[in-house]
Amino acid sequence: MIPFNKPYLTGKETIYIEDAVKSGKISGNGKYTKKCQEYFESNYGFKKCLLTTSCTDALEMAAILCNVEPGDEVIVPSYTFVSTALAFVRQGAKIVFADSRKDHPGIDEDIIETLITSKTKAIVPVHYAGVACDMDKIMSLADKYNLFVVEDAAQAIDSFYTGADGVKRALGSIGHLSAFSFHETKNIISGEGGMLCINDERFSKRAEIIWEKGTNRAEFFRGEVNKYGWVDTGSSFLPSEVTAAFLWAQIENLQFIQAKRKAIWEKYYKLFSQPTENDFSLPFIPDYASNNAHMFYLVCENLQQRTELINKLKDNDILAVFHYLSLHKSEFYQAKHDGRELPECDRYSDCLVRLPMFFELTDEEIQMVWEVIRTPVSK
C-alpha cells in the first residue's frame, strides 16, 4: 500500500519534547517557540514570526490585525482550503471569490482589479502547491487601492518569488502579513500547527497581544509594563512548547527534507513528461516562482477521467486524492456568492488529482505510480 502522505520523524522530536518538559515550561512562548520563530526570521526575511496552533489561527490573527469587520470585502480564490475564507468570515467580511488561472490553480492575478470596490479591505493570494502567485501584480494593486495583502502560504515554506527587480524573496515575506501551516501533510510538520509572519511593523506590537488572549503579557515579561492585563481582543493562538519542540526537530532538518522532496518531485516530473496513453497536464511553474516540492499533481481532462484514475490507483493499492471543492459553490457560501461563474476553479475541483508525496517515498514506488497511470484509464 502506498499512502498519499506519511509524516516523517527526524528522530529528535521526542528528545526536544522531553527537554521542554524538564525545563519546567511546556505552555506556549518558551524556548522552542522562540528558536523556531528566530530561525524563520533569520532565514526568510520575515520581520516577525509568531507560531500558532494552526494556519487557520494565523489567518484569523491576520483578519483581526487588518481590522476586517462587517461590511468589508476580502478577495479570496475560490479554489482553496475553507480556512482561507473562513478566517475572514469570522470577522464578518463578505468574501469576493476569484477564479483560478488557466495554467495554474492559483488566483488569476489579472482579474483581481475587476473585483476591487470601495469596500475591499484585503487580498488573500494562496500560493497553491507552494508555487508563487505573481506578487508584483498583487502588491501593485494593493498600493494603488490601499489594501492589505495576506499571503496564504500554508503550502509555501521554503519557496520563493523573483519579482521584476530581480530580487528573490521568500513567499510569506512579501505581503503585509502571511500564514504558514505545519499540518502533517506539509513539508515540515508539528501535527497541527501554523505561523503568522508580520512584514509590516505597524502590526508587530498588536500581533503579540492578540496572540496571548488580548493581554500585554509579552511586554510584561520583557519588563516594559509593570503588570499585565486585558488590553485588546484576541484568542489563545499560541501553541505549546511540546508542539514547538517537535517543530524545531523538523526545522533542523528542513534542508535535508527539502532536498529529498525535490528529488522525488523531479523523478515524478521526468517520468510523467514522457508520452502516455492518457491526457493530463503537469504542474506549471512560472519563471518567477520556485518549486518547494510540496505537492505533485496532475490535471485530468474531466471528472470522469479523474474518478477512474483515482479508482485504478486504489485498485493497485495507491492512494491518490482530489483536492478542494469550489468554495463559491459550498453549502455555506453559495447563497452569499454574487453569482459569477468561476469556470477554472470548477475545472480544478473536478480534474486535479494529487499523487503520493512524502519524504520516505521510494523510487520504486514512484515508478509503480507511473506504471499504473501511463496506461489508459478511460475509453
Next chain:
Amino acid sequence: MIPFNKPYLTGKETIYIEDAVKSGKISGNGKYTKKCQEYFESNYGFKKCLLTTSCTDALEMAAILCNVEPGDEVIVPSYTFVSTALAFVRQGAKIVFADSRKDHPGIDEDIIETLITSKTKAIVPVHYAGVACDMDKIMSLADKYNLFVVEDAAQAIDSFYTGADGVKRALGSIGHLSAFSFHETKNIISGEGGMLCINDERFSKRAEIIWEKGTNRAEFFRGEVNKYGWVDTGSSFLPSEVTAAFLWAQIENLQFIQAKRKAIWEKYYKLFSQPTENDFSLPFIPDYASNNAHMFYLVCENLQQRTELINKLKDNDILAVFHYLSLHKSEFYQAKHDGRELPECDRYSDCLVRLPMFFELTDEEIQMVWEVIRTPVSK
C-alpha cells in the same frame, strides 16, 4: 528554589507520541484524541467531548454554539481569566460582569438574577480553584429565563457538585456546555490544550462541524455523507495527535496524580489551620462541592500585606503568585462596563495569593512555605 508550578511527566508521553507518529497520523481527531474523549465521556457523564487547542478555544466554540451575537449579553464573573469573557466578546457579546462571593472567589450566585435582562443569552460560571459554584441556583435561573449555561471548568477536572437531589455530578457535566483546560498549570496537562463538553445533545452535530473548520468532515469519514465541504462557521479548534498522545499519558495517571495533589493540599490546610501571627483566610469549600486540589491559596487582609508576603517568600526562594485582576477594570473593558462596583472581586484581585502547588512538591518544601508565612510580614 521552590517554583510556583512544575509540569509533571508520567513517563509515557513521548512513547505515545512516537506511537502516534508511527501510525502515520499526527493531525487532529485520530486514535489518541478519541481515547481521551471516550475516557472523559465514560467517567464523568459528559455527553460528548471534543479536545481543543486551549480552554479559550473551547469557550469560543461554546459562544458560537449558543449563537451569541452582537446585542446579546453574557453574565461572567469579573474575577476570572481574560478568556472567559474574551471568547464571548469575539462573537460580539456585551459582558455583564458579576461580583464574587464573600466566602469564595467564585461568582456570587445570589446576584445573578439581578443582572438578567431580555438580552441575556448565557451565564458563564467559573469553578474557581476547581470548587463548584452552586449549580442548582444557576441552572434554575437558566430554566426560568431560558438561558444557556456554559461552565468554565478550566480548573475543575475531577471535581464534583452534589445538588439538592443528593446526586454527585462532575463539574462540566451540568451546564449545557463546558470548557476544560490542560494548560501546564492544571492537574493534568498537555502544555496548551483544552476540551469542550456538550451535555445538551442539540449541540452535538454542529459542534463537530465547527471544530473542523466549518466542514462536515467527521460525517464524511463515518460514511454519513458522500463528500465533505464547507457547511458552517468554525475554526481549527482541534489539537494534534501529538498533543492528544501527551494528554493520554496524563489521563492514565489521573487518579494517581489526584491522590498526590490532594495529600499536598491537606498538608497545607492542616499546617495553615494552626494559629499564626498573620491574618489571612483559608480556602472555603461549600458542602455541595468537592476539592480537586487544583490550587492552594490564601486571602490576605489587604494588598500591602499580600505584597509583603509574596516578597518575603521570594526572599526565601519560594515563588507565590497573585491571580486575576478585575476584568471590569481592565484597559479593554472599563469603558464598556456599566459602572457597577464589584468590591469582592477587587478584594480578591488585591488580596489572594497562590502558594506553590505541583505533583512533586515535597512535605519538606510545604513545611518551608509554612515556616516563612507563619511569622509576621507586616507591622
